[in-house]
Amino acid sequence: MQIELDRFHLDLEAWARTYGPMYAVNLRGKDMVVISDPALVREVLKRRPDQFERDSDMKIKAAEMRFDGLFTAEGAQWRKQRKLMTAAFVPKHLRTLAPELVEITERLRGLWLERAADPERAVFDVHADLRAYATDMTIRVAFGEDVDLLRKGGAHPLLENLEGIFPTFHRRLMAIVPYWRYFRLPQDRTVEGQIDTLRAEVTGRIAQARARLDADPERAPESLLEAMILARDEDDPKLRLDDEEIYANALTLLVAGEDTTSNTAAWMLYHLAREPALQARLREEVDQKLGSARVPDLETLDAMPYTQGVVREALRLRSAAPLAFLTALEPGRIGDLDYAVGQSVCLLTRVGALDQAHFGCPHAFAPSRWIDDQREASHEPHDSKSLLTFGYGPRLCPGRALGMFELGLVAAMTARNFELELGPELRAPGAEPAEVFGFTMSPSPVHLRLRARVE
Structure with a gap:
């Protein structure tokens, strides 16, 4: 009863x-070791996938919700998917897509110029717009489609059916009894209907992508979906992702790409x-x-160290x-702890960074700490491995480069075109958006005022 689901990470x-870098907690009747020392966290992550795997309960519940791709795969299944997903995420694909991602960022700029020009709209929740922006980016990368939610607004089958997946997954992970296997509440029926719709949407796109590639065998991939279909293992050219694996990974990219990027971008602007x-x-x-x-390209962004520090x-x-x-x-043994097979471990990946x-x-929010010749003495030590x-290790996020690019685009575009101010409710001493945990951590509404720069 001490645990509040929406602030679980903060607890x-x-x-x-209070108790140090390694402590035990009983969660849902299971003894779990919680590790926050970054060196020990890295050590555990390096031992994946042979000595540690994702919590079995998480894998089962991800499979029930049908997004058990690379994120939850283990063993031979993970090795296969990792090789092929890495091939799909090669830098040349990001460079090919970069001009279109810049164009989507131009649309965000246009929308915000309209808001800034209207006194009644100049203060708004930037997180809401960033979710539409990140969804536009993710759908373009994943499926090669330009849905333009930023300008068109309204509902889109992919966006409106993503809403409940992560919160429901988190709620089920924390449930003492898996009640949905015996009876379903209205919210469960809603989310399962959303999953069915997403499955139809995504599998239809897989079929269309296969048809395009079959019709033109020399076609270079124009989306991650096509890259996944074409991906081959260099050691075993016959090894390919099947449609179920492509579906699970496409859905994981949709859910994680939209959610994590928009959350981080909103915090960054705040x-x-x-x-x-x-x-x-x-801005300088x-x-x-x-x-x-008004918006940087990939090469220009690579040459902007302070912008990268902001990210x-x-x-x-x-x-x-x-x-x-x-x-x-x-x-095995980690630190001073001897553990047995089946030991549950929770890694706190942020504590070391704070x-x-x-x-x-x-x-302190200090971007210059990431620039060696600009770091202030008060910002030492600087242990970059604790980010x-x-x-970390073999299961480093394959979408890292894409996420960094998107966040850099938002930071640079905003600084080039706008001045940011806190909305009225965030100006009070100590006021800030709440951290809300729903499997990922997101901010409560981030109301900011945008003023167009006059040059």
């Missing part, structure tokens, strides 16, 4: 500060709105690098993935 992090001096410093770099352009600070302070649940596959032992002034938002 575990607070207990780590922190910039709180710090006018940092906004000015970011962006203006210098972009010249007359990394948002990832450090407001990780969208602050928890990881694993199970030991064989006995610890003075790893980052000086850990609660674990994308994981």
Whole structure:
């Protein structure tokens, strides 16, 4: 009864500060070891997938909701999917897609210029627009479709059916009794209907993509879906992803890509709105690098270290993935703990990034800490290995480069074109959006005022 589902990560992090970097908790009748020391977290993550796997309960419930792709795959299934998904995520595909992702960012700029020009719309929840933006980006990357939710608004079958998946997954993970296997509440029936619709939408697109590729065998992939269909294992060219694996991974990309990117981008803009001096410093770099352009391309963004620092600070302070649940596959030792087969482990991936032992002034939003020749003495130590938002070791997130690119686009576009201010309810001392946990961590509404820059 001590646990509140929507702030579960904060409870575990607070207990780590009270009880230390390794403690035990009984959760749903199961003894679980909670580890927050970043060196130990990295050690556990390096032992995947042979010595640790994702919590079995999580795998079962992900399979029930039919998004058990690379995220929950283990053993031989994971090795197969990882090889082929890595082939699909090669940098050349991102570079091919980059101009269209820049165009979608231009649309976000246009929408925000309209809002800034209207006094009644100039203060708004940026997270809502960023969700539409991230969905446009994700659907373009995954399926090669330009749905343009930013300008068209309204409902889209992929977006409206994504809404309940992560919150329902989190609620089921934390449930003491899996009641939905015996009877379904209205919210369960709603989400399962959404999953059925998503399945029809995605499998239809897989069939269409296969038809396009069969009709033109020399066609280069124009989406991640086509890249997954074409992916081959260099050691075994016959090894390919089947339609079920492609579906599960496409759905995982849709759910995770929209959710994590929009959450982090909203937090990033909130922190910039709180710090006018940092906004000015970011704007100085962006203006210098972009010249007359309003949105950077991939090459320009690569040459903007302060912008990249802004992104990394948002990832450090407001990780969208602050928890990881694993199970030991064989006995072993981690730190001072001897563990047995089946030991449940929860990794707190953010605690080290908020610890003075790893980052000086850990609660300050300080982008320059990521630039070696600009780091202030007060921001030492600087343990970059303790930034674990994308994981670590063999199962580092394959979408990391795409996520960094999208966040960099948002940061640079906003600084180039707007001045950010906190909305009225966020100006009070101590006021800030709440961290809400629903398997990923998102902000409560982030109401900001955007003013178009006058040059």
